[in-house]
Amino acid sequence: MSRTPHLLSIQSHVVFGHAGNRAAVFPVERLGVNVWPLNTVQFSNHTQYAQWTGEVLPPNQIPTLVEGIAAIGELGNCDAVLSGYLGSAAQGREILEVVARIKRANPRALYLCDPVMGHPEKGCIVAPEVSTFLLEEAAAVADLLCPNQLELNSFAGRRPTSLEDCVGMARALLARGPKAVLVKHLDYPGRAAENFEMLLASAEGTWLLRRPLLAFPRQPVGVGDLTSGVFLARLLLGDDLLGAFEFSAAAVHEVLLETQACGSYELELVRAQDRIAHPRVKFEARRLG
Numbered sequence: 426m427s428r429t430p431h432l433l434s435i436q437s438h439v440v441f442g443h444a445g446n447r448a449a450v451f452p453v454e455r456l457g458v459n460v461w462p463l464n465t466v467q468f469s470n471h472t473q474y475a476q477w478t479g480e481v482l483p484p485n486q487i488p489t490l491v492e493g494i495a496a497i498g499e500l501g502n503c504d505a506v507l508s509g510y511l512g513s514a515a516q517g518r519e520i521l522e523v524v525a526r527i528k529r530a531n532p533r534a535l536y537l538c539d540p541v542m543g544h545p546e547k548g549c550i551v552a553p554e555v556s557t558f559l560l561e562e563a564a565a566v567a568d569l570l571c572p573n574q575l576e577l578n579s580f581a582g583r584r585p586t587s588l589e590d591c592v593g594m595a596r597a598l599l600a601r602g603p604k605a606v607l608v609k610h611l612d613y614p615g616r617a618a619e620n621f622e623m624l625l626a627s628a629e630g631t632w633l634l635r636r637p638l639l640a641f642p643r644q645p646v647g648v649g650d651l652t653s654g655v656f657l658a659r660l661l662l663g664d665d666l667l668g669a670f671e672f673s674a675a676a677v678h679e680v681l682l683e684t685q686a687c688g689s690y691e692l693e694l695v696r697a698q699d700r701i702a703h704p705r706v707k708f709e710a711r712r713l714g
């Protein structure tokens with residue numbers, strides 16, 4: 426029997442609803458990966474409600490908690506680290522130390538960075554110094570980087586003019602160190618309005634994936650966190666980059682269909698659990714160039 430992979434997932438916790446670890450832990454475990462959730466913040470709800478209560482984890486708690494895992498002899502069993510929503514740049518620096526420590530314990534361990542930067546128009550609030558940390562420090566260390574279009578624009582320092590330009594921006598990120606860049610949401614002049622598009626860039630090439638754009642009265646939150654979690658889970662379960670990319674698009678689309686059918690604002694992860702594990706839809710990515 427093959428071993429169950431272990432993933433250290435360092436992102437936000439919300440008591441109500443689904444974002445950060447609350448969008449990733451359950452689906453990733455449902456797919457068959459053990460998750461070690463380490464919560465960077467504990468908020469009542471995600472920040473797009475415009476109000477919330479709760480606290481940011483003191484940065485020194487990150488190495489303290491990882492030290493506890495090392496002390497019981499389990500750190501070498503960690504197969505990957507995922508980082509997402511951060512409460513401070515200081516937390517980010519502690520995460521990079523933790524990644525280095527885990528890679529010493531298990532040189533095959535992967536680090537996926539979802540560079541959650543905030544989106545003032547949408548109401549996603551992240552401390553501004555976190556963006557600087559992600560741009561200048563985290564990208565160089567990550568094996569896998571999963572920006573959305575706005576985050577890709579921040580890395581490039583400009584907006585794209587076309588799909589080809591998005592490809593160039595994603596491939597420029599590869600040059601900073603990651604083995605793959607998954608752009609979770611593409612937006613560029615001339616994009617067909619009926620589609621939701623994603624991009625995967627690696628040393629082997631670049632792939633574009635299109636799925637239907639669904640209508641929501643209010644855009645659900647946590648979709649990015651769900652996407653990066655499922656993508657990494659499938660890699661840990663043995664998929665190649667392209668397979669994990671296509672699977673994550675299908676599983677996320679199933680969750681969005683369920684969410685839309687229920688008329689919910691929060692992602693319907695519990696109701697969609699079987700569809701996450703066994704998506705009925707399939708999207709094939711198209712190789713570009």
Ligand SMILES: Nc1ncnc2c1ncn2[C@@H]1O[C@H](COP(=O)(O)OP(=O)(O)O)[C@@H](O)[C@H]1O
Nearest residue numbers: 573574610621637638639644645646648649650
């Ligand atoms: N198929 C889809 N149809 C409609 N909206 C979608 C679909 N897939 C994702 N979304 C929405 O697209 C947006 C993507 O957000 P974006 O900021 O680019 O990424 P992230 O989720 O990482 O923040 C989210 O608001 C999400 O709810």
Ligand SMILES: Cc1ncc(COP(=O)(O)O)c(C=O)c1O
Nearest residue numbers: 437471472510549647648649650
């Ligand atoms: C607490 C928290 N975590 C994570 C996120 C990121 O969510 P998404 O997956 O939509 O990028 C948000 C977005 O507002 C948030 O408020």
Ligand SMILES: [Mg+2]
Nearest residue numbers: 541573649650
């Ligand atoms: Mg995001």
